[in-house]
Amino acid sequence: MYRYDQFDEAFVRERVAQFRGQVARRIDGALTEDEFKPLRLKNGVYLQLHAYMLRIAIPYGTLSSVQLRQLALIGERYDRGYGHFTTRQNLQFNWPKLRDIPDILDLLADVGMHCIQTSGNCIRNTTADHFSGAAADEVEDPRPTAELIRQWSTMHPEFDYLPRKFKIAVTGAARDRAAIRAHDIGIQVVRHPVSGEVGYRLFVGGGLGRTPMIGKLVRDFLPKAHLLAYLQSLMRVYNLEGRRDNKYKARVKILVHEIGIEEFRARVEAEFAALDPAAIAADPDEVARIEAYFAAPAFATFPADSQRVVADRARDAAFDRWVETNTFPHRQPGYAAVTVSLKPVGGVPGDATSDQMRAVADLADAHSFGEIRVSHHQNLILPHVRQDELHALWTGLVAAGLAEANAGLITDIIACPGLDYCALATARSIPIAQAISRRFGSAERQREIGELGIKISGCINACGHHHVGHIGILGLEKSGQESYQVTLGGDATENAAIGQLLGPGITAEEVPDAIERLVGVYLAHRHDGETFAEAVRRLGIEPFKAGFLAPQPAEAAHAAA
Amino acid sequence: MATTKQKILLPAILLANDLLDGDVVFWTERGWSIDPAEALVAGDEAAAIRLQEVAAAALARGTVVDAYLVDVTLRDDGLPVPNHFRERFKIAGPSIRQDLGKQAAFAHLRGRA
Ligand code: HEM
Ligand code: SF4
Numbered sequence: 001m002y003r004y005d006q007f008d009e010a011f012v013r014e015r016v017a018q019f020r021g022q023v024a025r026r027i028d029g030a031l032t033e034d035e036f037k038p039l040r041l042k043n044g045v046y047l048q049l050h051a052y053m054l055r056i057a058i059p060y061g062t063l064s065s066v067q068l069r070q071l072a073l074i075g076e077r078y079d080r081g082y083g084h085f086t087t088r089q090n091l092q093f094n095w096p097k098l099r100d101i102p103d104i105l106d107l108l109a110d111v112g113m114h115c116i117q118t119s120g121n122c123i124r125n126t127t128a129d130h131f132s133g134a135a136a137d138e139v140e141d142p143r144p145t146a147e148l149i150r151q152w153s154t155m156h157p158e159f160d161y162l163p164r165k166f167k168i169a170v171t172g173a174a175r176d177r178a179a180i181r182a183h184d185i186g187i188q189v190v191r192h193p194v195s196g197e198v199g200y201r202l203f204v205g206g207g208l209g210r211t212p213m214i215g216k217l218v219r220d221f222l223p224k225a226h227l228l229a230y231l232q233s234l235m236r237v238y239n240l241e242g243r244r245d246n247k248y249k250a251r252v253k254i255l256v257h258e259i260g261i262e263e264f265r266a267r268v269e270a271e272f273a274a275l276d277p278a279a280i281a282a283d284p285d286e287v288a289r290i291e292a293y294f295a296a297p298a299f300a301t302f303p304a305d306s307q308r309v310v311a312d313r314a315r316d317a318a319f320d321r322w323v324e325t326n327t328f329p330h331r332q333p334g335y336a337a338v339t340v341s342l343k344p345v346g347g348v349p350g351d352a353t354s355d356q357m358r359a360v361a362d363l364a365d366a367h368s369f370g371e372i373r374v375s376h377h378q379n380l381i382l383p384h385v386r387q388d389e390l391h392a393l394w395t396g397l398v399a400a401g402l403a404e405a406n407a408g409l410i411t412d413i414i415a416c417p418g419l420d421y422c423a424l425a426t427a428r429s430i431p432i433a434q435a436i437s438r439r440f441g442s443a444e445r446q447r448e449i450g451e452l453g454i455k456i457s458g459c460i461n462a463c464g465h466h467h468v469g470h471i472g473i474l475g476l477e478k479s480g481q482e483s484y485q486v487t488l489g490g491d492a493t494e495n496a497a498i499g500q501l502l503g504p505g506i507t508a509e510e511v512p513d514a515i516e517r518l519v520g521v522y523l524a525h526r527h528d529g530e531t532f533a534e535a536v537r538r539l540g541i542e543p544f545k546a547g548f549l550a551p552q553p554a555e556a557a558h559a560a561a
Numbered sequence: 562m563a564t565t566k567q568k569i570l571l572p573a574i575l576l577a578n579d580l581l582d583g584d585v586v587f588w589t590e591r592g593w594s595i596d597p598a599e600a601l602v603a604g605d606e607a608a609a610i611r612l613q614e615v616a617a618a619a620l621a622r623g624t625v626v627d628a629y630l631v632d633v634t635l636r637d638d639g640l641p642v643p644n645h646f647r648e649r650f651k652i653a654g655p656s657i658r659q660d661l662g663k664q665a666a667f668a669h670l671r672g673r674a
Contacts, residue, residue, distance in 0.1 A: 026580070026623070027580070027581065029622070029623050031623075032621075032623055033580075033620065033623060033626050047578060047583060047626060047627065048583070049585075049650065049651040050583065050584065050585060050651065050654055050655070050661075050662050050663075051578075051582065051583035051584060052582075052583040080661060095583075095661070097581060097582040097583070098580065098581050098582065098583070099581055348657055348658075419646075419647060419650050420650065420655040420656055420657050420658075421655060423627075425647075426647075428650075428656060428657075430655075430657050431656060431657055434657065480644075480645065480646070481646070482646065
């Protein structure tokens with residue numbers, strides 16, 4: 001796993017010391033809020049509704065057990081005993097006090113963590129497939145690439161003052177689990193069809209927010225060594241031509257949309273042709289050093305399928321269900337990647353208590369080489385678990401209240417903090433998630449419905465990815481009340497698509513019934529083995545629209561009562 | 562950019578976030594308080610303008626952040642309750658965690674957001 005070297009350590013410590021001084025000067029009045037705000041944001045400190053919020057970077061979602069224990073400690077000592085894992089694979093604490101934040105940052109630095117690149121118009125924390133280095137279907141672990149980008153982009157003088165924030169995601173597999181086409185730049189590690197050389201396919205101009213766009217293919221194959229030069233060319237075109245006059249039009253997606261992908265590509269290629277890729281490329285020794293950090297752990301050799309698991313599953317129905325939904329095929333025979341659901345039925349999506357963080361850290365030490373991942377679905381992952389040990393792991397997760405067997409199912413809902421915490425929110429999102437989760441909470445019901453991703457945002461900024469939810473829910477205000485718009489047909493994978501609006505906004509109370517009707521349309525029309533998303537693609541939006549707009553007689557009576 | 566004069570809705574209270582812990586605070590006769598029940602309620606435009614002046618001065622001094630006027634309705638017991646649900650949540654705390662925020666500290670806020 002990547003560890004900070006001396007340079008990183010010194011740099012992060014220096015930043016903490018600087019920020020400690022800035023906080024002191026803010027508190028004694030030497031700095032005004034206008035002067036301080038950009039400084040605190042650069043260190044991940046936001047002001048929410050009820051308190052400050054600290055956003056901690058978890059580069060490409062990879063955590064060690066030591067780091068997770070430290071987060072648990074911070075949550076307990078300086079917050080309210082819990083944290084919130086986000087769709088950006090980061091962690092947010094909702095109640096830190098300003099005076100404590102420098103101490104928190106020091107505790108983070110003790111374990112090689114920080115809050116840099118979690119805010120502002122810079123290249124943000126690079127995200128990656130949460131099964132990186134574990135997934136059976138991956139060409140190559142994308143994290144060395146993500147780490148290279150992190151090192152290159154951290155405090156890059158040319159890109160520290162971009163027109164707007166900039167988000168990059170990397171996947172090593174054709175099956176996109178990192179939502180790369182919802183990012184400013186999406187990178188897929190690919191093998192060249194003819195030469196077999198490993199390189200990159202790049203997408204540009206994806207993004208959510210008020211103008212959602214799906215990323216467009218900008219380069220089909222880029223040799224690995226050219227990555228930084230190509231990114232630099234792309235960033236330069238954006239930095240020069242991206243709009244700074246209007247923040248709603250400042251993301252690269254708008255530039256790509258306005259000039260067209262052909263023109264955008266031509267400008268990037270012209271810039272690229274003028275550069276010497278070799279001069280910009282990272283030193284091969286450094287690349288080798290990074291790759292060594294991500295070397296696979298010392299796997300043992302086992303048969304592909306553990307007889308032990310087969311026997312345990314036959315004995316224990318709850319375990320069987322959990323294995324079916326929450327394990328993922330591993331590249332190493334005899335191992336599995338495990339999703340630790342942070343979506344208990346009726347719970348707050350993405351929240352984990354300090355005790356739960358410690359439990360996961362201990363289980364990671366016992367069963368997953370001390371490694372944890374954060375997924376953009378707001379779950380945790382234990383990437384490398386011996387199949388023989390799955391039952392022992394599951395037993396530990398049950399004890400910690402973390403064994404919900406719902407990964408990818410209708411109760412595995414993404415929800416942003418919404419109006420329960422966020423100062424920008426126009427409506428709440430968490431209670432909507434909770435109500436849907438309770439409605440569909442039965443294990444049988446969820447399994448019958450199968451894979452279905454509901455994503456909820458509390459305002460048009462779309463932090464909850466609602467545009468790319470199979471069902472998306474957006475909380476707005478309508479005549480002084482919370483109102484929810486429902487979209488259908490979004491997709492965050494390699495079939496990326498923006499959802500379409502089903503009808504006028506509905507009240508919070510009406511949401512579970514509306515979802516029920518959409519599920520009803522699906523169950524009535526699905527072919528054998530067809531998922532919700534596939535059925536929507538085949539049927540189109542119309543039958544669902546009809547279902548959405550037509551309350552059942554029982555509901556209508558209920559509403560009238 | 563010229564600042565457009567915002568229409569004052571009455572009655573109104575002045576709230577802000579405390580600089581040190583971010584907690585929502587209310588302007589009272591004796592300075593800032595964390596208890597909305599103590600908020601000074603401006604019933605007419607002149608009083609509201611005085612609150613705006615307090616806000617501007619407090620922001621300049623820097624002891625609070627994000628200070629602004631909120632229009633309210635007085636409950637039977639006199640508690641000023643914001644007319645907009647956003648400010649009601651801001652004052653009460655997360656609706657999904659009744660054990661956190663002001664609702665946990667003040668009985669008069671419970672179940673009212
Ligand atoms: C204080 C809290 C937050 C603030 C102020 C905030 C602000 C914003 C804003 C302004 C945008 C729109 C950007 C644009 O359209 O150009 C945005 C987008 C986004 N945010 Fe947040 N956000 C917050 C919390 C979160 C949380 C908790 C998450 C993760 C759960 C998150 C993840 C995202 C994502 C994924 C997007 C959409 C992707 C894109 O940039 O196009 N944010 N946020
Ligand atoms: S989508 Fe809106 S409400 Fe939700 S976290 Fe983002 S800014 Fe806040």
